[in-house]
Amino acid sequence: MNIDLLAVEEAAKMLYIRALKMLPPDIKDGLGRLQQAETGATAQSILGTMVRNIAVAEETDNLLCQDTGIPIYNITIGRDVQVDGFELQQAIRRGCARATREHPLRSSVVHPLTRRNEHTSCGIGVPVIHIGFDETPETLTLEMIPKGSGSENGSFLRMAIPAEGVDAIKTFVIDCVLAAGGKTCPPTIVGVGLGGTSDLVVALAKRAATRALGSRCADPDGAALEAELSQAVNRLGVGPQGLGGDATAFAVQVELAATHITMNPIAVNMQCHSARRARATFAPAGLSYGF
Amino acid sequence: MTHHVLDMPIDEAQVRALRINDTATLRQTLFGIRDATQIHLFDRGRRTAMDLKGHAVIHTAPNVRKVERSTEHPAGYAPICIGTTTSDRMERFTQPLMEREGVRLIIGKGGLRDGSSQAFAQLGGAYLAIVGGTAALETTWIERIEEVDLDDLNPESLWRFSIRDFGPLLVAMDSHGGSLYRTVQADNAARRAEVLASLGVKA
Numbered sequence: 001m002n003i004d005l006l007a008v009e010e011a012a013k014m015l016y017i018r019a020l021k022m023l024p025p026d027i028k029d030g031l032g033r034l035q036q037a038e039t040g041a042t043a044q045s046i047l048g049t050m051v052r053n054i055a056v057a058e059e060t061d062n063l064l065c066q067d068t069g070i071p072i073y074n075i076t077i078g079r080d081v082q083v084d085g086f087e088l089q090q091a092i093r094r095g096c097a098r099a100t101r102e103h104p105l106r107s108s109v110v111h112p113l114t115r116r117n118e119h120t121s122c123g124i125g126v127p128v129i130h131i132g133f134d135e136t137p138e139t140l141t142l143e144m145i146p147k148g149s150g151s152e153n154g155s156f157l158r159m160a161i162p163a164e165g166v167d168a169i170k171t172f173v174i175d176c177v178l179a180a181g182g183k184t185c186p187p188t189i190v191g192v193g194l195g196g197t198s199d200l201v202v203a204l205a206k207r208a209a210t211r212a213l214g215s216r217c218a219d220p221d222g223a224a225l226e227a228e229l230s231q232a233v234n235r236l237g238v239g240p241q242g243l244g245g246d247a248t249a250f251a252v253q254v255e256l257a258a259t260h261i262t263m264n265p266i267a268v269n270m271q272c273h274s275a276r277r278a279r280a281t282f283a284p285a286g287l288s289y290g291f
Numbered sequence: 292m293t294h295h296v297l298d299m300p301i302d303e304a305q306v307r308a309l310r311i312n313d314t315a316t317l318r319q320t321l322f323g324i325r326d327a328t329q330i331h332l333f334d335r336g337r338r339t340a341m342d343l344k345g346h347a348v349i350h351t352a353p354n355v356r357k358v359e360r361s362t363e364h365p366a367g368y369a370p371i372c373i374g375t376t377t378s379d380r381m382e383r384f385t386q387p388l389m390e391r392e393g394v395r396l397i398i399g400k401g402g403l404r405d406g407s408s409q410a411f412a413q414l415g416g417a418y419l420a421i422v423g424g425t426a427a428l429e430t431t432w433i434e435r436i437e438e439v440d441l442d443d444l445n446p447e448s449l450w451r452f453s454i455r456d457f458g459p460l461l462v463a464m465d466s467h468g469g470s471l472y473r474t475v476q477a478d479n480a481a482r483r484a485e486v487l488a489s490l491g492v493k494a
Binding site: 052 | 312327351352353354355356371372373374375376377379380400401402420422423424425426427428430431445446461463471472474475476478479480482483485486487489490491492493
């Protein structure tokens with residue numbers, strides 16, 4: 001299958017706008033579950049406002065949140081797909097800039113030293129583009145995540161050691177949720193990365209934070225830890241917006257990798273309640289959009 | 292718990308009447324301010340001709356469309372999506388914002404710290420919590436972008452909005468030392484040991 005790069009550019013543009021306006025069904029369902037379980041009056045009122053906002057965004061065709069985030073594109077290339085990798089990246093960049101200029105969207109991206117904003121949502125190394133491969137025949141998928149800064153600033157790395165064991169992991173996750181308080185716009189998805197190297201563990205935490213609700217860590221021990229920590233964080237009382245309540249997190253989600261015999265790396269990355277993502281799939285039958 | 296309808300600007304007596312857990316709806320005028328706006332105003336000595344005395348500021352950097360100036364768009368900008376950002380990053384600007392510019396109310400999400408609580412008590416101010424990530428709804432409370440200053444910092448310019456029934460907002464920090472965030476954080480810290488024990492973590 002040959003990939004039309006003009007179609008990729010257009011999809012990269014559409015995905016950014018679509019992600020900012022439409023929440024995935026798993027997140028909407030998650031909010032509904034948190035509403036049912038919530039016992040706090042202030043917390044109930046806040047969750048109600050969040051649900052109302054989703055409806056207003058859809059009715060007015062507006063962005064859910066003012067934060068257009070740091071644009072992230074996760075590309076998965078299946079088997080028997082012919083595409084020029086360099087040109088693919090350029091097409092995604094152009095689509096991202098076009099979404100920003102043509103909608104228009106607030107460009108939230110600046111140079112880290114000069115703080116200069118190019119007003120394209122692009123800059124050195126941004127949009128963040130990850131390219132991976134899988135065995136699905138003749139399929140190319142683009143997943144777009146506008147990562148809001150409130151939750152992204154709630155990112156933590158700890159290079160624990162083997163003697164600290166799993167206790168260090170559990171303690172670190174709990175303490176990160178407490179340190180984040182209301183700043184990460186809870187209820188959040190708490191993404192936990194375990195193992196690997198310092199860079200890989202942070203990437204795993206981001207992948208965990210941006211996975212669909214209801215999905216499970218492929219590793220059974222990781223999945224068991226997810227279930228245990230998901231229960232625990234909602235007993236801390238942080239609540240929606242850090243104003244108290246049961247609904248601190250939709251879930252704790254874990255991704256892990258093997259690590260060194262001397263290492264026990266832990267990373268936490270959070271996703272806010274406006275857990276936005278959008279997906280485009282190129283296949284021989286054509287292009288389709290989803291979450 | 293009282294609901295206050297405030298026609299902005301307000302005086303010290305009006306802000307001192309606000310208590311935590313009260314709610315407030317604002318009318319008339321609201322200013323938008325952000326990290327870069329305050330870094331330039333207070334660290335780099337820039338000034339604005341806008342009069343913020345007695346007013347409310349919201350921690351924001353809006354999505355706007357540049358348009359021809361008109362009665363509907365006097366600043367040459369049409370609002371697209373206006374919401375709020377995490378306030379904590381701007382903690383150190385509360386005092387100068389109140390002292391130099393005369394601001395009475397700060398609207399944001401996630402709360403401010405003890406330094407801001409002290410400034411609210413000394414100078415007469417309060418923090419109103421808006422629900423973060425609900426900008427589509429909040430945009431319907433904005434009538435117009437009336438004026439813009441420090442626009443080289445766009446989108447982190449200083450914005451003046453005209454508003455219609457902006458709220459209800461929750462009084463989360465008041466001028467009497469009350470802070471819902473401090474109360475919640477103390478409660479959360481007290482639960483930590485029990486939660487860790489339930490996870491089998493050895494003390």
